[in-house]
Amino acid sequence: MAASTIKVNLLFSIFSLCLFVNACSSEVLTDVDATNSKEEQDCGCSSLNRENLVKNKDEVPFDQHPGEGQDETSAAKVQDARPPEHEIGDNDGPELNPALKYSSEVNKNSKRWNEMVYIEGGTFTMGIDRAIIPLDGESPSRRVTVDSFYTDIYETTNSEFMRFIQATEYLTDAERFGDSFVVEIALSEETKKDIVQAVAAAPWWLPVKGADWRHPEGPDSNITKRLNHPVTHISWTDANEFCKWSGKRLPTEAEWEYAARGGLENRLFPWGNKLNPNNDHMANIWQGTFPTTNTAEDGYIGTCPVNTFKPNRFGLYNTIGNVWEWTSDRWSIQHTNDSVKNPTGPQTGANRVKKGGSFMCHESYCYRYRCAARSQNDEESSAYNLGVRCVADHLPEDATEIQHPR
Numbered sequence: 215m216a217a218s219t220i221k222v223n224l225l226f227s228i229f230s231l232c233l234f235v236n237a238c239s240s241e242v243l244t245d246v247d248a249t250n251s252k253e254e255q256d257c258g259c260s261s262l263n264r265e266n267l268v269k270n271k272d273e274v275p276f277d278q279h280p281g282e283g284q285d286e287t288s289a290a291k292v293q294d295a296r297p298p299e300h301e302i303g304d305n306d307g308p309e310l311n312p313a314l315k316y317s318s319e320v321n322k323n324s325k326r327w328n329e330m331v332y333i334e335g336g337t338f339t340m341g342i343d344r345a346i347i348p349l350d351g352e353s354p355s356r357r358v359t360v361d362s363f364y365t366d367i368y369e370t371t372n373s374e375f376m377r378f379i380q381a382t383e384y385l386t387d388a389e390r391f392g393d394s395f396v397v398e399i400a401l402s403e404e405t406k407k408d409i410v411q412a413v414a415a416a417p418w419w420l421p422v423k424g425a426d427w428r429h430p431e432g433p434d435s436n437i438t439k440r441l442n443h444p445v446t447h448i449s450w451t452d453a454n455e456f457c458k459w460s461g462k463r464l465p466t467e468a469e470w471e472y473a474a475r476g477g478l479e480n481r482l483f484p485w486g487n488k489l490n491p492n493n494d495h496m497a498n499i500w501q502g503t504f505p506t507t508n509t510a511e512d513g514y515i516g517t518c519p520v521n522t523f524k525p526n527r528f529g530l531y532n533t534i535g536n537v538w539e540w541t542s543d544r545w546s547i548q549h550t551n552d553s554v555k556n557p558t559g560p561q562t563g564a565n566r567v568k569k570g571g572s573f574m575c576h577e578s579y580c581y582r583y584r585c586a587a588r589s590q591n592d593e594e595s596s597a598y599n600l601g602v603r604c605v606a607d608h609l610p611e612d613a614t615e616i617q618h619p620r
Contacts, residue, residue, distance in 0.1 A: 217535065217541060219268060221241045224567055228412050228617050233304075237553060242306045246260065247349060257416065257504065257505070257574055257575065257576070257579045257580035259416075259572070259574070259580065259589055259597065259599065259600075259620045260537065261493055262395045262413060262591060262595050262596075262597045263591070263592055263595055269575060270358055271468035278369050282360065286422050287308070289552060293583060302316070302498070307474065322355065324373045324376070325373070325441075325442065326373075326522060326614070327368050327369045327370075327374050327442065328367055328368070328372045328374060328460075328608060328610075328612060328613050328614060329364075329368065329613065329615075329616045330364040330365060330585070330606065330610075330613045330614070330615055330616065331364065331365060331472050331528060331529050331530070331615070331616050331617070331618045332362065332363075332369055332609075332615065333362060333363055333364070333365055333469075333472070333528060334362050335360050335361040335362040335363070336359070336360070336443045336472070337357055337359040337360060337362075337553075338357075338471075338472050338475060338479065338481055339355050339356070339358075339480055340355065340356055340357075340358040340468055340471050340472075340586075341353055341354060341355045341356060341549065341586050342355055342480075342586040343355045344413050346581060346584070346586075346587070347475065347581065347582070347587065349547070350547065350587065350588050350589060351546065351547025351548065351549060351588065352581075352586050352587060352588065353549075354549060354551050355480075355586075356474070356549060356550065356551055356552065356553065356554065357554075358468050358553070358554055358555075358557060359553070359554070359555040359556070360466075360468050360469050360472050360555075360556055361556055363465075363606065363607060364462075364603050364605060364606045364607070364609050364613075364615070365465065365469070365473050365528075365603070365604075365606075366462075366603045366604050366605070367525070367529055367531060368422055368444075368520035368521060368531050368532070368601050368603070369444040369445075369520050369531075369532055369536060369539065369601050369602070369617055370444060370445050370448075370456065370601060370602045370604065371441060371442050371443065371444060371445060372427070372437045372440055372441050372442075372443055372444075372445045373441040373442065374445070375427060375445040375448075375456060376441075377523050378456050378459050378460070378498070379597075381459070382459060382560060383478065384452075384455060384459075386426055386427055386447065386448065386449065386596065387449040387451055387452055387594045387595075387596050388425065388426040388427065388447045388449070388596040389414055389426050389597045391594075392423055392424070393421045393422055393423045393424070393425060394421070394422060394425040394426055394447045394596045394598070395413070395419050395420065395421060395422070395425075395595075395596070395597040395598060396419070396420060396430070396431060396432060396597075396598045397418055397419060397420075397505065397574060397598055397599075398417075398418050398419070398420050398505075399418070399505065400430075400431045400505065400516065400598065401420065401422065401431055401432055401436075401509075402431070402432070402434055404434060404591055405422060405431070405432040405433070405434060406420070408423075409421070409422065418505040418547070418615050419597075425447060425598070426447050426596075427445050427446060427447045429597075430447065430516075430517075430598060433617045440517070442520060442521070443517045443518065443519055443520065444520055444532075444536055444537045444601040445602070446517065446537060446597070446598055446599060446600060446601055447596045447597065447598065447600065448540070448596060448600055448601050448602050449591075449594050449595055449596040449600075450540050450566045450591070450592075450593040450594075450595075451520075451593050451594060452602075453540040453602035454540075454542075456604070457602070457604040457605075460604055460613075461606065461610035461611070461612075461613075462605060462606040462610060463542065463593070463604065463605060463606065463607075464540055464541055464542040464602070464604065464605070465541055465542065465603070465604075465605040466541060466542050466543055466556070466558050466559070467541045467543040467557075467559060468544075468556070469541075469605055470539065470541050470569045470570075470603075471569065471585055471586070472590040473528055473530060473533070473605075474530070474533035474569070475526075475569065475585050476526030476527035476528045476530065476533075476536065477527050477528065478527065481585065482584050482585065482586075483496065483497075483534060483583075483584060483585065484526040484527075484530075484533050484534060484585060485526065487569060495511065495512035496523055496524060497512070497523055497532065497533040497534050497535030497536070498512055498513075498514050498517070498522065498523070498532065498536045498573045499512065499520045499534075499535045499571065499572075499573060499574075499575050499576065500573065500575060500576040501572055501576075502576075504574075504576035504578060504579045504580075505574075505579070514573060516573060516574075517536055517537060517573055517599075518532075518536060518573070520532060520536070522536075523535075527618070528618045529616060529617075529618035530618075532570075533570055533585075534570045534571050534583040534584065534585070535570070535571055535572065535573060535575065535583050536570075536572060536573055536601075537570075537572050537599050537600060537601035538568040538569070538570055538571065538572050538589070538599055538600045538601065539568060539569055539570045539575070539601060539602060539603045540566060540567075540568050540600075540601075540602050541566065541567045541568065541569055542558065542559070542565070542566070543557075543558060543559030543560075543566065543567040544559045544560045544561070544562065544565065544566060544567070545559075545563050545565040545566060545567055545590040546559060546560045546563065546565035547562075564592055564593070565590040565591060565592050565593075566590060566591065566592075566593055567588055567589075567590055568588070568589050568590060568600070569587070569588055569589075570592060571583030571584070572585070572599035572600075573599060574598075577583060581600060
């Protein structure tokens, strides 16, 4: 009788353990499984090339147009996307005098965001074996070693980029071309009325004349209350020039991912596998129905201040979400299984790798707000959700070193 009882208890324990393991596995893979059936959908970020436009945006099928056929609630949310006054953080200060916009007087009084942290080199697992978006070349996972380096704690802010412009009189690619890409719901009716083109693969993206880093939503917008938000409409060429001027450089993809992971191995996000642990929002991404309704449950419809949300274990803020960040690597989807040290990507190729996703990423359309996720654009592409974060081999003279909390 005792033996039978022991056997029953043992079987019950094994059964309970199986249920527990299954529950844990389901919890870890919830986000992955939800996306596998949608892996071919795309927010269109990688299609933002001036050659990928249709001449008449009205030629795009009706069901691809954002904003059409919406209910009143959705329409209100779309309207809330502009202007983003409600997104202003506590550190923005009072609205600037328009007469002083982008002047040296503005920078003299604005907070510096030029803080860096030393990342000790090491070996980590880069990529992922079970690719969530196979066409992006997320797999296979491989052991990668990187040397030590410094990295910006924050994404480059409008105020820091402004210093570069004032010192060099540099013209960004968006300014040289006279346009940049903005998502339709962020535009005023006045700005939209003269736009006839759209991105063929993603018609919610429109080429907007006068859109650039100073005017994120087009010529009738400005950044006077967003100096601590990330600079946007930054092409790879712009990002590279800014980093060089700052005494820094663009990170390799391996350096970027090593820093973003913050010492955690084989995790979806910089903090773990749950997107919202304890129901806390950890990043600025899209909630609601993409691309028509952003419910802004995380508090933001557009960009957010660069010190928003919790930093990772290395002390870095917003490594995923908010804005895409350029790397120095050229694009390829072919990777070796072998262990490598300080990889720099292929030597040739027209496009460059960007990492981290943005405030426009949604699980159903662009599940790229993950450490292993990646995308690409050509070197002259600029957009409403495209920014930069720099690294350096040695601490630049005017940068402040911060000790990370780990």
